[in-house]
Amino acid sequence: MTETTTAGGVPQTPNTEILRLTDVGKRYGNVHALRGVSLSVRQGEITCVLGDNGAGKSTLIKIIAGLHQHSEGTVQVNGEEVRFGSPRESLERGIATVYQDLALVPLMSIWRNFFLGAELRTGVGPLKRLDVKRMVAIADEELTKMGIAVPDLERPVGALSGGQRQCIAIARAIYFGAKVLILDEPTAALGVKQSGVVLKYVAKARDAGLGVIFITHNPHHAYLVGNHFVILNRGNVSLDMARSQITLDRLTNEMAGGAELEALSHELSAPGQTPEPAAVLAASRETGR
Numbered sequence: 001m002t003e004t005t006t007a008g009g010v011p012q013t014p015n016t017e018i019l020r021l022t023d024v025g026k027r028y029g030n031v032h033a034l035r036g037v038s039l040s041v042r043q044g045e046i047t048c049v050l051g052d053n054g055a056g057k058s059t060l061i062k063i064i065a066g067l068h069q070h071s072e073g074t075v076q077v078n079g080e081e082v083r084f085g086s087p088r089e090s091l092e093r094g095i096a097t098v099y100q101d102l103a104l105v106p107l108m109s110i111w112r113n114f115f116l117g118a119e120l121r122t123g124v125g126p127l128k129r130l131d132v133k134r135m136v137a138i139a140d141e142e143l144t145k146m147g148i149a150v151p152d153l154e155r156p157v158g159a160l161s162g163g164q165r166q167c168i169a170i171a172r173a174i175y176f177g178a179k180v181l182i183l184d185e186p187t188a189a190l191g192v193k194q195s196g197v198v199l200k201y202v203a204k205a206r207d208a209g210l211g212v213i214f215i216t217h218n219p220h221h222a223y224l225v226g227n228h229f230v231i232l233n234r235g236n237v238s239l240d241m242a243r244s245q246i247t248l249d250r251l252t253n254e255m256a257g258g259a260e261l262e263a264l265s266h267e268l269s270a271p272g273q274t275p276e277p278a279a280v281l282a283a284s285r286e287t288g289r
């Protein structure tokens with residue numbers, strides 16, 4: 001979406017678009033998991049993709065991350081059409097994905113995890129060895145830059161809290177030059193305080209100029225940091241709005257199913273007409289909620 005905002009009467013050019021999906025669809029055999037999905041990600045902005053279970057969020061991530069290919073539509077990176085054949089191809093275009101399970105090795109040290117798969121080496125030929133000193137120094141500098149307080153980088157990553165581990169994965173993606181950062185429900189398994197810490201680093205990634213796709217089913221978390229909101233509902237985009245166009249209340253309501261939820265709430269609150277639990281379950285099964 002192109003929108004020109006004004007600040008103090010001065011027109012602001014919209015940030016550069018890095019990633020654009022146009023009418024993207026995905027079929028798994030007979031299952032049409034995504035249909036006509038269009039969205040854009042801009043530098044220095046957070047695009048939140050919200051949706052309930054089965055809405056198609058994972059499918060969307062997998063297409064952008066190169067794990068699956070789309071069946072319809074186009075994906076463009078910096079204006080150039082792409083079709084990723086592997087996660088490596090997506091990574092080479094500057095797209096980094098931080099999955100919920102993080103791909104960190106719990107028993108390995110923090111610095112080792114920071115460089116996992118991209119270890120620095122020193123020396124030549126048979127004398128080549130890991131450049132531990134440099135890796136520790138860089139990991140320390142990068143985490144400090146992000147304001148992540150880890151007193152001892154030799155500690156195993158598994159000893160850190162879930163929130164700290166998310167932050168380390170985000171800092172690592174930024175250090176290795178990500179232009180687009182996909183975060184797969186980074187706050188889903190966290191409590192309120194830890195979620196706040198992670199959201200702070202999501203905002204830092206945005207402030208570092210990355211385009212962020214923040215996948216979540218929590219409208220409150222999305223609204224704390226998002227510039228743009230896209231709701232997926234059974235594979236379709238049911239809402240696509242800039243922050244200036246929507247309130248948290250409306251986002252929450254749309255996310256909760258809007259009219260469907262209102263009808264159910266009305267049914268449940270009507271005196272003497274409380275539906276049998278079995279009927280409620282059947283209704284929720286029908287609506288997929």
Ligand SMILES: Nc1ncnc2c1ncn2[C@@H]1O[C@H](COP(=O)(O)OP(=O)(O)OP(=O)(O)O)[C@@H](O)[C@H]1O
Nearest residue numbers: 028031032033051052053054055056057058059060
């Ligand atoms: N490999 C697959 N083969 C067949 N159907 C699939 C496959 N992966 C996903 N689906 C179907 O596609 C639809 C979207 O699933 P997807 O996992 O993308 O949703 P989601 O929003 O990520 O849900 P959740 O939050 O539960 O992970 C669902 O109906 C799902 O059953």
